[in-house]
Amino acid sequence: MRIAVDAMGGDRAPGEVVSGAVTACTQPGQQVVLVGQPDAIRECIGHRSYPREALEIVPAEETVGMGDPPASALRRPRTSLAVAVNLVREGDCQAVVSAGNSGAFMGLATVRLDRAPGVERPAIAIVVPTPAGPRVVLDVGANATCKPEHLVQFAHMGYVYARNALAIPRPRVGLLSIGEEASKGSELTKATHKLLSEIGAELNFVGNIEGDTAFEGRADVVVCDGFSGNVLLKAAEGMAGAIMAGLREALTRDWRTKLAAWMLRGALREFRSNFDYASYGGTLLLGVKGTCVVCHGRSGARAIASAIAVARRAVETRVIDQIADACAGTAKQEAAAVSQGGER
Amino acid sequence: MRIAVDAMGGDRAPGEVVSGAVTACTQPGQQVVLVGQPDAIRECIGHRSYPREALEIVPAEETVGMGDPPASALRRPRTSLAVAVNLVREGDCQAVVSAGNSGAFMGLATVRLDRAPGVERPAIAIVVPTPAGPRVVLDVGANATCKPEHLVQFAHMGYVYARNALAIPRPRVGLLSIGEEASKGSELTKATHKLLSEIGAELNFVGNIEGDTAFEGRADVVVCDGFSGNVLLKAAEGMAGAIMAGLREALTRDWRTKLAAWMLRGALREFRSNFDYASYGGTLLLGVKGTCVVCHGRSGARAIASAIAVARRAVETRVIDQIADACAGTAKQEAAAVSQGGER
Numbered sequence: 001m002r003i004a005v006d007a008m009g010g011d012r013a014p015g016e017v018v019s020g021a022v023t024a025c026t027q028p029g030q031q032v033v034l035v036g037q038p039d040a041i042r043e044c045i046g047h048r049s050y051p052r053e054a055l056e057i058v059p060a061e062e063t064v065g066m067g068d069p070p071a072s073a074l075r076r077p078r079t080s081l082a083v084a085v086n087l088v089r090e091g092d093c094q095a096v097v098s099a100g101n102s103g104a105f106m107g108l109a110t111v112r113l114d115r116a117p118g119v120e121r122p123a124i125a126i127v128v129p130t131p132a133g134p135r136v137v138l139d140v141g142a143n144a145t146c147k148p149e150h151l152v153q154f155a156h157m158g159y160v161y162a163r164n165a166l167a168i169p170r171p172r173v174g175l176l177s178i179g180e181e182a183s184k185g186s187e188l189t190k191a192t193h194k195l196l197s198e199i200g201a202e203l204n205f206v207g208n209i210e211g212d213t214a215f216e217g218r219a220d221v222v223v224c225d226g227f228s229g230n231v232l233l234k235a236a237e238g239m240a241g242a243i244m245a246g247l248r249e250a251l252t253r254d255w256r257t258k259l260a261a262w263m264l265r266g267a268l269r270e271f272r273s274n275f276d277y278a279s280y281g282g283t284l285l286l287g288v289k290g291t292c293v294v295c296h297g298r299s300g301a302r303a304i305a306s307a308i309a310v311a312r313r314a315v316e317t318r319v320i321d322q323i324a325d326a327c328a329g330t331a332k333q334e335a336a337a338v339s340q341g342g343e344r
Numbered sequence: 345m346r347i348a349v350d351a352m353g354g355d356r357a358p359g360e361v362v363s364g365a366v367t368a369c370t371q372p373g374q375q376v377v378l379v380g381q382p383d384a385i386r387e388c389i390g391h392r393s394y395p396r397e398a399l400e401i402v403p404a405e406e407t408v409g410m411g412d413p414p415a416s417a418l419r420r421p422r423t424s425l426a427v428a429v430n431l432v433r434e435g436d437c438q439a440v441v442s443a444g445n446s447g448a449f450m451g452l453a454t455v456r457l458d459r460a461p462g463v464e465r466p467a468i469a470i471v472v473p474t475p476a477g478p479r480v481v482l483d484v485g486a487n488a489t490c491k492p493e494h495l496v497q498f499a500h501m502g503y504v505y506a507r508n509a510l511a512i513p514r515p516r517v518g519l520l521s522i523g524e525e526a527s528k529g530s531e532l533t534k535a536t537h538k539l540l541s542e543i544g545a546e547l548n549f550v551g552n553i554e555g556d557t558a559f560e561g562r563a564d565v566v567v568c569d570g571f572s573g574n575v576l577l578k579a580a581e582g583m584a585g586a587i588m589a590g591l592r593e594a595l596t597r598d599w600r601t602k603l604a605a606w607m608l609r610g611a612l613r614e615f616r617s618n619f620d621y622a623s624y625g626g627t628l629l630l631g632v633k634g635t636c637v638v639c640h641g642r643s644g645a646r647a648i649a650s651a652i653a654v655a656r657r658a659v660e661t662r663v664i665d666q667i668a669d670a671c672a673g674t675a676k677q678e679a680a681a682v683s684q685g686g687e688r
Contacts, residue, residue, distance in 0.1 A: 181410065230522040243587050
């Protein structure tokens with residue numbers, strides 16, 4: 001298993017990215033290819049020990065800036081992102097991981113790896129582990145402006161992903177909106193609700209889901225445009241971070257609270273791990289013919305290591321190929337394929 | 345101070361709404377007018393004690409359902425919501441509070457109370473108290489689909505609101521998007537970014553704000569379309585609720601954690617109140633000529649009492665009139681008025 005990592009992409013690259021990659025390559029059978037400026041990468045590795053054969057450096061002179069327009073990134077073949085994506089295209093690596101410019105990543109993946117048949121817009125899907133089980137949310141940032149047909153494609157892809165990668169036998173699909181009634185929402189969600197209702201039984205469509213219940217029990221797959229999905233995810237993350245910081249402050253106020261915190265250490269450790277967003281760093285790009293894992297721009301070493309694990313699992317379960325198979329043909333054929341799959 | 349309350353609006357009406365109104369009317373100088381079915385209201389009041397002159401019931405036979413299209417609510421003058429809004433129109437009450445159908449509320453307020461001059465779309469503004477100070481977010485649900493010009497009007501209204509009602513001398517205005525760079529976001533946010541940049545100095549425009557930092561330090565006013573704003577707010581609320589539930593579970597696991605929780609009770613109480621969304625129930629509708637407070641559909645008694653307090657403060661500070669004054673004339677005249685105000 002060889003996974004290409006864009007060493008220069010992300011707010012904390014190359015330091016944190018390289019550190020996460022070094023951690024990941026200590027896993028048995030895992031090879032990591034770091035793509036970027038060799039000197040900078042070597043400096044970041046420093047004196048850390050790792051199995052020599054598990055880490056390789058492939059040089060790329062240029063980098064894609066976080067604010068660069070995706071179109072300009074497509075015209076530059078020597079950026080670390082473009083070289084990393086090309087390693088997958090050429091079959092040298094099985095997956096690519098980047099915390100860099102996600103628009104550029106999606107653009108390069110779409111053009112160099114090609115889209116799955118019938119997919120107009122690839123989508124970024126995140127798996128959120130909640131007390132009620134894992135939830136898939138897509139799109140969370142690849143497509144800021146969408147048409148209803150795109151959201152229907154996201155629903156198909158999310159359904160197959162939840163069924164095949166998360167082993168949920170008949171995933172329930174919900175539509176992110178701002179009211180549970182079909183009449184509530186934007187022009188986009190109202191039109192999408194209508195389309196999904198028509199093919200609802202095949203996709204197990206359960207209607208609108210609101211932001212406060214998106215991670216609760218009603219749906220396994222939450223479908224949205226990339227703008228709303230990104231806001232949903234980041235607002236939840238931001239609130240979790242703020243509350244955890246407030247709790248830390250409350251627990252370290254004086255000797256008495258510190259003593260109580262010590263008594264609670266086991267329960268609090270478990271509680272924190274339930275809401276720890278760093279532990280599931282990577283999100284999959286669905287709808288392209290290749291395994292691409294998109295990381296948060298602010299990813300640290302732990303999130304990068306986790307993203308490499310996400311990429312590995314995706315390759316092992318062949319979920320990207322299965323989505324491409326399920327998407328084959330027109331939307332109608334897709335629907336039929338998904339339905340048969342669901343009845344197996 | 346007389347405030348009309350739609351007793352029949354909301355998921356938990358009339359019980360919780362009436363209960364919150366009874367609590368509010370015990371405040372000195374506060375009169376509450378409950379609008380709805382008198383028998384149902386009297387049953388909910390039950391044997392609770394309150395100053396007789398502070399609570400009045402105005403009958404309305406019909407109710408607006410949570411899923412009713414706003415247009416149908418406009419054609420029915422005898423709903424509790426329509427009668428309550430009319431009490432403000434006729435000058436009998438100074439403000440109206442409802443936890444009912446927010447689209448219908450906005451429609452009725454716009455038509456019966458009229459819009460402030462120059463405002464095409466009224467917006468729902470929420471004040472979120474954060475450790476870094478209060479933040480205004482608008483729109484959070486009135487306008488699911490917006491044009492860039494609407495967002496610029498929201499920016500003007502939010503600026504005046506933060507300056508006059510929250511006493512922030514020169515509020516910083518940010519635009520909710522999915523990347524800090526001007527090139528990131530939807531077609532709507534990119535066009536709005538351009539417009540706000542042109543008049544940026546007058547509005548103290550600080551650029552894009554992301555979902556995870558919306559409640560942090562960079563901006564005092566966060567501008568967004570009603571769909572994204574609703575998702576932002578509800579995702580943050582939902583995450584806060586889930587974490588608090590998880591913490592409660594961790595603290596009540598066994599005798600040892602219960603003892604530790606008892607030792608922490610003071611610190612935890614303060615911590616919880618920082619993230620308690622029920623304590624600031626009401627959101628103001630900006631851009632209409634009248635004080636309208638929109639509550640969350642799931643509001644309980646405490647949120648309703650808090651919303652009545654929000655309405656009272658808004659009337660006392662005359663913020664709605666001041667926004668109408670600032671909005672007077674065209675967008676250009678508005679900008680000039682805001683700018684002069686900011687330099688005082």
